[in-house]
Amino acid sequence: MLSAFLDALTLQAGYNAALVSVGATLLGIAGGCAGCFLFLRKRTLVSDAVAHATLPGVCFAFILMVFLGGDGRNLVGLLTGSAVTAGLGLLTVDWITRKTRLSEDAAIGAVLSVFFGLGVVLLTVIQTLSHGKQAGLEGFLLGSTAGMLFQDAVIIAVGGALSTAIILVLRRPMTLVAFDPEYAGATGVPVRLIDLAMMGVVMMVTVVGLKLVGLILIVSSLIIPSVSARFWTDRSDRLLVIAAFTGGLAGYLGTAVSATAPNLPTGPIIVLVNFAFFSISMLLSPKRGVLAAFLRHRKFQADVHLHQGLTSLARGETIREPLTQKMMRRAGYIREDLVATGKGRAAAAKTVLDEARWAKARQIIQDEAIFASYDGLTPIEAVLTRDQIRDIDAALGAPSPLSSPAEG
């Protein structure tokens, strides 16, 4: 099983497997890029409408090709058809949102269910139309990698490269539109055109990825990488790079995992690998991650307890709160019998001095921003400069700051 995994990773598992692997990686990269601006624009689920709206197009194209005497399974023809109805779906969402008072989510839901419903009707028409010959159209629902041809990989490569190129060229106006459409409009950026271009790119990725991952799961290649990437950066250019990277890696690893056993369909596995990346990002990201937030919370809690404990010490009161006792002991501020250590007395003196400094600072420094950010726990040295503190100490006057609070 491990050797099968390694074979797939190094593209040694056969021609077809290598094609699938390359295709999935490229698709992941393109999807990651295309999804970023969609996510920043808060319109992620439009991609779901686009993806579902491809089904009637595939069926129409098939029927048309059969009527024209063709094979009906020509991939380029089917994908062209899917692009047409996906575009129609997109325009319908746009039209409903602009012309009526329905919100975008209602428009998305309506388009995806109705277009998909029409697609299913056409699928049943095809079943009666030409017995047996329709084989394979169901593959567009969940994707199929079994019969992947060189041509399929080329289509993904070309479509993916084209969509990524468009994103790179338009990334400045797209960033503007994503963050502040009104401002973008005011500075002369054609907001609607940029929005349509954004959606066009999404459509392109959806259409080329249709055969590989299937129309129900293709949205995950657009959505999940950018959401994962968002945890690691606050900059839109890095977001693009990270999303492309995680998307590509998920495609690559996903195909390798699915090559290890017969019952592991590629599309779902890629989605689950993407989700694994997402989970890791959400848990472990240093700034926005759940773990980091938990640690920050614990740190804040400890700070509050220590502050309270030191204030009590300075006033000569006994600490009764068990958690405060525990933390004060751990910090070496008090002994087992709750008597302050030398370190504890010094820290208590410092706490009281800082309180006094802050009170004075409010009188002599005219900067609201500093006091707005003051939470009572940050050491004064972290907020004010040494010169400011000297001025405050001078204003506080004698007796010398280090000895006075310790007596209190």
Place this chain on the structure above:
Amino acid sequence: MGAEFVQLSLTPILIGVLAAIACAIPGNFLLLRKQALIGDAISHVVLPGIVAAFLITGTISTWPMMLGAAGAAVVAVVMIEAIRRLGRIETGAAMGVTFTTLFAAGVLLLEQTDTSSVHLDVEHALYGNLESLIWLSATGWTSLWDPVALADLPPELTRMAVTTLVIALLTAVFWRALKISTFDEGYANSIGILVKTIGFGLVIVSAVAAVAAFDAVGSIIVIAMFICPPATARLMTNQLEHQILWSIFFGAGSAVAGYVLAGYGPLWLGSSNAVSAAGMIATVSGLVLGIACLYAPARSRVTASGN
């Protein structure tokens, strides 16, 4: 329109109508709360739910599957909320992550288990099998009074009828709380309505509607009926009471028209085979919505704000 109609078409039409109503009622509130896509998310996660239920019980029986699907819906809602809060990710993206992942997990589970002996596959989950819910022992309209024949009604019909009734009752009982918390959360809070509970209850009821309808008609109709009839109704009126009635009318109308078109439309065109009723019902509801977008009296934002 005789015995054959009662035997083959009456029960599917009734089930379709009931499913449409059961989904359309909570759909109105979801639409007004801008949560329309919850229906979409729920119907995607029903698949992993029923597969998990099948894996645990080893049988295709109704109740475990309904429970599994409802459980999956709850898992999905909790997961969306967790991603939204813990990761500070906007709702749409959180939904996208959740339902694609759970759906993928469902497909994977399905591939991993041997379900070849039972009727459980992705296509069935998507399209349902409305056409097969026939009433075999009916011999004509008189069967409606025949207890022996009535005992043989498809169980889906009874289940769907009960679900629809329960949903209608719940909506009536909680009407005031639902209405106020939908339009003015702050006011609802201040007069002591448990806004959070009402919101969660609404999602649960939607999940129940989705699961019951899904079992009979597949997930396409479910999504379409959650959104299209309420959206159409929203374009007709500014009054919630009227909107609900309109949505029931449009939902039921689409179900009947869709079924008839799917079953008899191809015959009129000279073909001998029917097309998918579920898909056709969704299509009809979409056409109705399209017409409403063009001509309905309260379609534009100007009408909505101008009094």
